[in-house]
Amino acid sequence: MNGAHDLGGMHGLGPINPEPERQEPVFHGDWEKRVLAMTLATGMLGQWNIDMSRHARERQHPADYLKNSYYENWLEGLETLLLESNLVTVEELDSGKADPDAGTTSGLHIPGPKDVPGILQKGGPSRRNPTSEPVYGPGVPVKVLNSHPIGHTRAPRYTRGHGGTVAAYHGFHVFADRSAHGPDDGAHLYSVWFTADELWGNGAPETDGVFVDLWEPHLEPVALWPR
Amino acid sequence: MPHDGHDHTEPPPELALRVKALESLLVEKGLVDPAALDVIIETYEHKVGPRNGAKVVAKAWADPAYKDLLMSDATAAVEGLGYIGRQGEHLVVVENSDRVHNLVVCTLCSCYPWTVLGLPPVWYKSAPYRSRAVSDPRGVLAEFGTTLADDVEIKVWDSTSEMRYLVLPARPAGTDGWSEHDLMALVTRNSMIGVECALSPAELEQAS
Numbered sequence: 246m247n248g249a250h251d252l253g254g255m256h257g258l259g260p261i262n263p264e265p266e267r268q269e270p271v272f273h274g275d276w277e278k279r280v281l282a283m284t285l286a287t288g289m290l291g292q293w294n295i296d297m298s299r300h301a302r303e304r305q306h307p308a309d310y311l312k313n314s315y316y317e318n319w320l321e322g323l324e325t326l327l328l329e330s331n332l333v334t335v336e337e338l339d340s341g342k343a344d345p346d347a348g349t350t351s352g353l354h355i356p357g358p359k360d361v362p363g364i365l366q367k368g369g370p371s372r373r374n375p376t377s378e379p380v381y382g383p384g385v386p387v388k389v390l391n392s393h394p395i396g397h398t399r400a401p402r403y404t405r406g407h408g409g410t411v412a413a414y415h416g417f418h419v420f421a422d423r424s425a426h427g428p429d430d431g432a433h434l435y436s437v438w439f440t441a442d443e444l445w446g447n448g449a450p451e452t453d454g455v456f457v458d459l460w461e462p463h464l465e466p467v468a469l470w471p472r
Numbered sequence: 473m474p475h476d477g478h479d480h481t482e483p484p485p486e487l488a489l490r491v492k493a494l495e496s497l498l499v500e501k502g503l504v505d506p507a508a509l510d511v512i513i514e515t516y517e518h519k520v521g522p523r524n525g526a527k528v529v530a531k532a533w534a535d536p537a538y539k540d541l542l543m544s545d546a547t548a549a550v551e552g553l554g555y556i557g558r559q560g561e562h563l564v565v566v567e568n569s570d571r572v573h574n575l576v577v578c579t580l581c582s583c584y585p586w587t588v589l590g591l592p593p594v595w596y597k598s599a600p601y602r603s604r605a606v607s608d609p610r611g612v613l614a615e616f617g618t619t620l621a622d623d624v625e626i627k628v629w630d631s632t633s634e635m636r637y638l639v640l641p642a643r644p645a646g647t648d649g650w651s652e653h654d655l656m657a658l659v660t661r662n663s664m665i666g667v668e669c670a671l672s673p674a675e676l677e678q679a680s
Binding site: 251252254256259260261263264266271272275279280281282299320333337338341353356357358361367370403415419421434441444445452455457459 | 487488490491492493494495496497498500501502503504505507508509510511512513515516517521556557558559560561562579580581582590591593594595597598599600601602603604605606607609612615616625626627628629630631632633634635660661662667679
């Protein structure tokens with residue numbers, strides 16, 4: 246979706262103002278810690294995947310997404326996921342009190358403190374067994390499809406319609422554009438090199454540019470001129 | 473942070489209340505175990521952080537065989553040091569030199585190599601950084617006080633998949649014969665994202 250989260254190349258968002266590294270705490274307030282922990286812990290219930298959680302954050306109104314701080318966006322996303330998974334109701338969120346008639350959450354395995362280190366260490370590898378051969382390979386020129394899906398996509402707007410070169414093949418990975426909507430199937434993943442001049446028309450040297458990870462369905466072959 | 477108008481040290485009271493209410497609801501419904509939440513927070517506040525990455529970098533500087541492994545299979549190389557898990561499942565290391573400078577961003581969200589760097593800093597997740605790192609990397613570097621020679625090639629890595637990127641900064645001059653332990657002190661988090669270079673011995677002395 247062409248949402249406010251797709252920020253590459255946008256103007257007018259102000260200076261970065263980084264906090265000095267040595268002075269920056271990991272969290273700025275206890276509430277941030279709890280939002281992070283609740284997001285990870287409820288993710289361990291297996292009711293949604295990481296692409297769904299990204300999509301839940303980016304589906305907010307663009308004005309809200311840009312206005313909110315980072316963990317506010319996580320909180321918004323978490324509430325959306327809890328509601329859409331029927332783990333809580335709107336009334337429960339509003340009241341902060343559990344409704345005994347709001348359906349059962351039995352059958353879910355709730356991770357305890359002893360389970361957490363193992364789950365975090367295991368992570369969520371996205372590589373899968375390939376079901377086809379990759380179409381492209383390193384050095385092959387490609388073009389990003391000029392496509393504007395209303396659902397989740399990991400092809401940033403600033404790459405669409407632009408030509409690049411496959412720099413590396415990363416293997417067969419869960420295709421985020423689909424898994425954000427359910428199916429956990431994979432697609433071939435590539436690192437694609439775009440020169441800065443191709444993306445931004447800024448006359449930068451050919452050696453400056455951006456590597457973007459794109460899945461095969463994002464790409465099309467570059468038509469070569471007939472000899 | 474001035475750029476987003478939020479004072480992170482004092483959250484709006486209604487926000488803190490909303491978070492508390494959500495947690496008590498989830499606990500009441502038996503959907504989360506508060507002790508598990510504490511373990512998650514403890515992990516990322518005190519255990520998993522950029523000292524992991526600094527150890528990887530210092531080892532690569534000091535041990536050519538380790539560097540070869542790191543450049544060819546970074547996931548395995550950092551797993552050898554015990555750094556495995558969430559948001560580090562598929563790691564790639566890119567090397568800075570006096571000729572090439574790499575910079576990492578996630579324009580679409582906040583993808584970041586947690587196993588070696590911990591949770592990302594506020595600025596990395598902010599709209600100003602995410603918007604301009606790809607279109608004006610030299611301008612972004614200047615905001616961190618980093619100026620590169622005009623002929624240094626800039627390569628930006630936009631983390632749009634589950635691949636995670638770690639920058640291997642160039643080893644500072646004047647560090648021949650330094651131990652891994654001493655080299656680690658030169659490796660800042662920001663140098664492993666690529667917005668700064670590693671500290672020189674003189675900068676280290678100044679900083680401490």
